[in-house]
Amino acid sequence: MRGRSPRGVLRRLHPLEPSPAPPSPSLLAIEVKGLVKRFEDTVAVAGIDLEVPVGQCIGLLGPNGAGKTTTVEILEGLQTPTAGKVHLLGKGWAHDAKELRERIGIALQETRFAERLTVEETVQLFRSFYTKGLSVEEAIALVHLQEKRRTYTVKLSGGQRQRLALAVALVADPEILFLDEPTTGLDPQSRRALWDVIEALKGKGRTVVLTTHYMEEAQVLCDQVVIMDHGRIVAQGTPSELIASIGAEQIIEFASTPDIPAEALAEVPNLVSTRSRGDGHTLSVKELHTALPGLLSVVAARGARLRHLSTRQATLDDVFLTLTGRALREGESP
Structure with a gap:
């Protein structure tokens, strides 16, 4: 450096x-x-x-x-x-x-x-x-x-x-x-x-x-x-600098029936990025207090039902996925 x-x-x-x-x-x-x-x-x-x-x-x-x-x-x-x-x-x-x-x-x-x-x-x-x-x-x-x-x-x-x-x-x-x-x-x-x-x-x-x-x-x-x-x-x-670098303060993870198309999630306020994971989505957001009600409005407008919803602070795991597109546990360098 x-x-x-x-x-x-x-x-x-x-x-x-x-x-x-x-x-x-x-x-x-x-x-x-x-x-x-x-x-x-x-x-x-x-x-x-x-x-x-x-x-x-x-x-x-x-x-x-x-x-x-x-x-x-x-x-x-x-x-x-x-x-x-x-x-x-x-x-x-x-x-x-x-x-x-x-x-x-x-x-x-x-x-x-x-x-x-x-x-x-x-x-x-x-x-x-x-x-x-x-x-x-x-x-x-x-x-x-x-x-x-x-x-x-x-x-x-x-x-x-x-x-x-x-x-x-x-x-x-x-x-x-x-x-x-x-x-x-x-x-x-x-x-x-x-x-x-x-x-x-x-x-x-x-x-x-x-x-x-x-x-x-x-x-x-x-x-x-x-x-x-x-x-x-x-x-x-x-660690704090790296977490701040992805522009997200909070992470929302959810799954719904039927699934919400990724393009519809662009309507969520203060959205930084989205990532599909299994049968659900992970949203990186700046302000949870505005993003979460916005997500619930999107789900309701689509006539969907939430099967899972959780929130957490952004971590180094999120930084790693953002920068490399891969999870660290997928393997070690040879």
């Missing part, structure tokens, strides 16, 4: 020990310029620019084929870009790979651990890979696995394994943490517990790169959200 800070105007495009004082907020944790990645004739990433200040949580979202996963793997040093520059904490993978591996942490969507190692032994193993970081006790306490420290990993529940994966990602006390779908499959209580951990990391000045299929998660945790489609960044901003 060039020019304005991530909290500026939206741009639309085609228990731990105290940590050392965090770096200056002016330092960029991540800087990407002209990033391109090709796989033979396929362009996975088509020239993106991105800046992430230290201490922020950025959500990188994209439907199937968006290039999101490829971008993250390049940032993590797992793939080499075809063109462009990538710097983490002012360092590049070509010359500073050893140092960067000491300063980042990665938690994958699914991690396989040695089944006959305990939680404590697993964390000890990963801690041995780094010259400095948290103690084993600190890492286990951070993800609330103290009662399971002597339990074999094979006996952990899915949520407990996710927390263990986060513990081994945190054991180096990384300055940048990459989280790939960290709460997939977790129950609501476990998900909220991980949210608390991420918020605590931000409070310590750490930078978090989050990929998620849960829009509520992105809306709660992320300082800025980047939406990718077809290898490009199509929108970037704070």
